[in-house]
Amino acid sequence: MNPPSSKRRRATGRATLQDVALAAGVSPITASRALRGERSVAAELVQRVTAAVAQLGYVPDPAARALASSRSNQVVVLIPLLSNALFVDLLDAAQRTLLAAGYQSLIGVTHYHPEEEEALLRTYLMNRPAGLLVTGFDRTEAARALIHGSGVPCVHVMENRGEPGLYSVGFSQQAAGHAMTAELMRRGYRRIAFAAAQLDPRTLQRAQGYREALGAAHDPALEFMDAAPSSFALGAAMFERVLNTVPDVDAIFFNNDDLAQGALLQALRLGIRVPERVAVTGFNDLTGGGQMLPPLSTVRTPRGEIGLEAARMLVALMRNEAVAEPCLDLGFELVLRESC
């Protein structure tokens, strides 16, 4: 230990808490408390500490903090894909909110593989993150145990699940699938196909909503499921496949805007009129849909708000504050343009 008389700038040249305490004429613990805004420090001392911090240009060392408190200022955010604008919007909003609250984001991309998610969790949990933001509820048992065992506050995004102890911000994928299908029925479409890619859990929930809305009218032959990732090209291919397989189809509900936009382009290429010959709708309301010919009808999903609210909820949890609504449903909105 250094004798108190030999205190000096830290090896790196940066000022330490010690320096601040010395300059403020308080103990390091008091300086620490003042810095973190713990009440129970006299106002005057807080002021002296603040002044010393400013004067010395002191910045706390996150590593030292993390080591001493066994908790970092970083939040792990796990999303399936970076190549889907949906998750990028979510991420952008969450990251911005977290940063404003003093937390840094550690981003992990799972590529829709539960095993990859588990590996990322294992790696990132080593950092003792302050919080966790994960997508949906579909994960390995081990991942679930890892999350629970870590004791780190966790918010789930994109879906809701009303179990006690679970926090989530999302909307009902099934209700959204139901609503768009019902709208198509209301408009008089009778042979409504459902075309989906990726086949992740949320896609399947939308399919469930589609079936539910159709009720007795549901025909399995009208469901087209392709596990490949969605893209314009796949949408184009699926569009043709649907028309060829089910000649009397009068509407196609694509599970994603990428697919639907690709289908619209293919219809143009083929000279097939939308919505006269066949209606086309999408999902998510990604950018560009309104520019299509005809403009795409779709379901607007509130991913930005989800990112924002999930980050807020997580911040509350990390600060041990109460969370009013642990299962926050942000809804969705039908955007009816000209493609149906």
Next chain:
Amino acid sequence: MNPPSSKRRRATGRATLQDVALAAGVSPITASRALRGERSVAAELVQRVTAAVAQLGYVPDPAARALASSRSNQVVVLIPLLSNALFVDLLDAAQRTLLAAGYQSLIGVTHYHPEEEEALLRTYLMNRPAGLLVTGFDRTEAARALIHGSGVPCVHVMENRGEPGLYSVGFSQQAAGHAMTAELMRRGYRRIAFAAAQLDPRTLQRAQGYREALGAAHDPALEFMDAAPSSFALGAAMFERVLNTVPDVDAIFFNNDDLAQGALLQALRLGIRVPERVAVTGFNDLTGGGQMLPPLSTVRTPRGEIGLEAARMLVALMRNEAVAEPCLDLGFELVLRESC
């Protein structure tokens, strides 16, 4: 200090280096060295340490490492935007490569604002990152000083600059702008407009290449620069603006595929034939271009490879290894489809 006899599992229940050392019958320092793969540890001891690690399920604490060595295992990656697929591709490749090499990424979005970049740098540098990946060379003097003063290895992406001490992986934006323009000229187009958005430094470099290729034929009236972010909608608007302002235009070189795709859609809407009435080309070869009507001619930029190679270069720097080519030019490629 604990007397050696009272060593136990750490407070959190996780095994510590001490535990590993004890189990392996070596000193903690030796265990530490064995773990980090420092040669100068006898093979047999390494083996004993490895076994102890496996047996105890030991995972090192990054915070303790960072504090003791004043260097973390995190790399800061700064990109302008998350809403541009270009940077997402770059990021994805870089992050994957870094993770495989044992580094975590701390992602910062600058929104093309040097001040935001500077603030992010200031925040993230507190973490003593092991490395830095930044976009381009356009930043505040303070940011430059921050980077240099930190002593943290830094690789610049998207552009090249041959100054000693600077590391970069990219391609010549100007040469790319030149090449596409020259190709249009070669095909007989004479009134070639240049339409750009965002107006970031790389956009301006492409404009420079465009002017250079045109030489004496260059006409400032054919340059359309809009500082708004690029989008389908803006591309559509610019397309009309160009045609209305310069009726004899016969080709439009859009600075970005978003813009060009929006223009193509607008041409369809207006019934203007591409490339017969006017040719359209884009930049970057983003997804969807090949699906357009007509398929979009564009410049393919190697952002994935840039991310990969930049990460590799940074890993070499962080390991104090030699870097063969500190100014790596990965080139570009004209993708000539039917829109010109």
Next chain:
DNA sequence: CTGAAAGCGCTTACAG
């Protein structure tokens, strides 16, 4: 409301 002591779990010199 404030502080002295101890310790978080590693690694960096310094020896030998």
Next chain:
DNA sequence: CTGAAAGCGCTTACAG
């Protein structure tokens, strides 16, 4: 090639 000592810069109990 290996180790004993010291310390990285904070915060957590424990007192008062």
